[in-house]
Amino acid sequence: MNIGGGAGAVLGTTSGISNLASSLAARLGGSAGSYFDQLRPASFRGVPFVSLGGEGAFGRRNETHEYPLRDTxxxxxxxxxxxRFRVFGFLVGDDVIAQRDLMIAACEKEGAGALVHPTYGRxxxxxxxSRWIERWEKGRYFEVEFDFIEGGPRVFPASSVASGSLVESAASGLNVAAALNFASTALTALSYGAAVLGEAVNTAVGWYTSAKNLVGDARNLFRLLTNLPGDFGRFAGSATVPTFSKYPSSSVDTSGATVASLTLAAAAARANLDTASANLDVAARSLDASSIDDFTTAVQGVTSAMLAATPDPADSMRLLTSLASYAPSGVTTSSTIGTAMATMQSASADLFRRSTIATVAVAASSYEPTSSDDAARVRGQVLGLIDAEMSIAGDQNDDETYEALCSLRRAVVSDLNQRGAGLPAIRSFLFQASLPSLVLANRIYxxxxxxxxLTAQADPIHPAFFPTSFKALAT
Known part of the structure; x- marks a missing residue:
């Protein structure tokens, strides 16, 4: 670029530059102000200079891999x-030497600096x-050329743990420990005959019947629609924006699903739960020392089928938490056989409850919290179940189950703390008057x-009439 030639034109009068800009604008269409009013005064590290133009290099970093006997x-x-930015400019004035010294000091300063470019901005x-040219015939005018590259903050590699996998591993460990403790208790009780076996069957029937009733929950069926693309209103959630949907764990379905196909899939999932329940019924009726493994596996099959039949993790946690509170209603006597029946009933209930808690933890690992407060809420919900079961296992001297629950607790805390740490918190907002959502979103964010x-977070009666106080994401 001929900097000197460009500078000669600039060294003319201001009115000359304005006339030239207007002439060019008239030839190309539009007005001079529509372009020149957008330009910003050039500077580097706060030291101003006059920009004559520049060059830029942009694109992608691509690595070409060529292979033998392959044409492309x-x-x-x-x-x-x-x-990369190459900027051409000059300094001019009676104090041009002082300006140059200031610019040289800015150029030699350590670290990155702020460049204000006429068109790219800051x-x-x-x-x-940087290169400088001084011409004796131009007197108080110095030319300068800069080569810049845009940088960012220093970033170090960070290690992270796949916390969801840790939760699933800990849940599997709890299922194994619960099965072991059940076997050690149930085998002794089974030696007292058919009445004890009948108690195991009755307890299993009551439990899987509760599971099947819970899966038919109306809200669970209604939320199937949140997986469809589109906006279904704030009462049903918006699958187009799952990050702040009223049901945040819903994801957008891109497979061309319809209401009919989702209904069919839900029916198939409920049929799988029926099959798993039937398997548990068969395993319970043939329960003995040789089929303990079949029985505990069938129990885990019911909880897994229930999880699969609730596609929304929030619903999964809600329904499974209800199932975890199941208590058998059978009445036993104080006789020897009655005591054995009570032991079998209690051991079966413990196994069912612990398998359900393990599945709740797995569902929580799939839940996508909307804020750090939401992550803390889910963490507290799951830990409440785990802590209560730890007390029961400790009182019963079920050491294997107690240790497995401790491991599951650590995994759940690590998972939700890690995923909730980078999310904004919920804070309270107070305004003097009711305002529409558009105004509030612009004012807050x-x-x-x-x-x-904001509407999904605050849940107003109508988006145009927000309450004067509400809670929403802080940032």
């Missing part, structure tokens, strides 16, 4: 390329090189497009 290469995209850049999000 595979191009691996490694991310956005480094943005950028955090690192100066790679400086982004009117978050009005639907």
């Amino acid at each position: 290469p595979w191009v691996e995209d490694l991310g956005r390329g480094t943005r 950028r955090d850049v690192s100066l790679m090189d 400086r982004d009117a497009s978050r009005a639907d999000e």
Whole structure:
């Protein structure tokens, strides 16, 4: 670029530049103000200079992989390329030497600095090189050329644990420990005959019947629609924006699902639960020392089928938590056989409850919290079940189950703490008058497009008439 030639034109009068801009604008269409009013005064680290123009280099970082006997290469995209700016400018004035010294000091300063470019605006850049030209015939005028690259903060590698996998592993450990403790208690009771076996069957029937009734919950069926693309209103949730939906764990379905196909899938899932319940019934009726494993496996099959029949993790936790509170209603006597029947009833209930708690923890690992407060709420809900069961296992000297519950507790805490740490908190907002969601979203977040999000969080009677006080995401 001929900097000197461009500078000669600039060294003319201001009115000359204005006339030239107006002439060019008239030839190209539009007005000079529509472009020149957008330009910003150039500076680097706060030291101003006059920009004559520049060059930029942008694109992607691509690595080309070529293979023998293959005509076309595979191009691996490694991310956005480094943005490079070459800026041409000058300093002018009676104090041009002082201006140059200030600019040289700015160029030699350590670290990145702020570049204000006439068209790109403010950028955090690192100066790679600068060149100065002084011409004796131009007197108080120095030319300068800068080479910048846009940079960012220093980022170090960070290790993270797949906390969801840890929860599933700990849940499997709890199922194994619960089965072991059940076997050690149930085998002794079974030696007292058919009445004890009948108590196991009755307890199992009551439990899986409760599971089947819970899966038919109306809310569980209604929430099937939240997996469809589109906005179904704040009472049903919006699958288009699952991050702040009223049902945040719902995800957008991209497989072309319809109401009919989702209903069919839900019916198939409930049929699988019926099959799992039937398997448990058969295992309970043939329960003996050789079929203990079949019985405990059938119990876990019921909880797994119930989890699969509730596609929304929030619903899964709600329904499974209800199932975890199941208590057998059979009445026993104080006789020897009656005591054995009570022992079998209690052991079966313990096994059912612990398998359900393990499944609740797995459902919580799939739940996507909307805020750090939401993550803390879910964590407290799951830990409440685990802590209560730890007390029962400790009182019964079920050491294996107690240790497995401790491991599951640690995994749940780690998982929800890790996933909730980067989410914003919920805070209370107070306004003097009722305002519409668009106004509030712009005032709180400086982004009117978050009005639907705000509506889902605050749940007003109508989005145009928010209450004067409500709770929503802080940021």
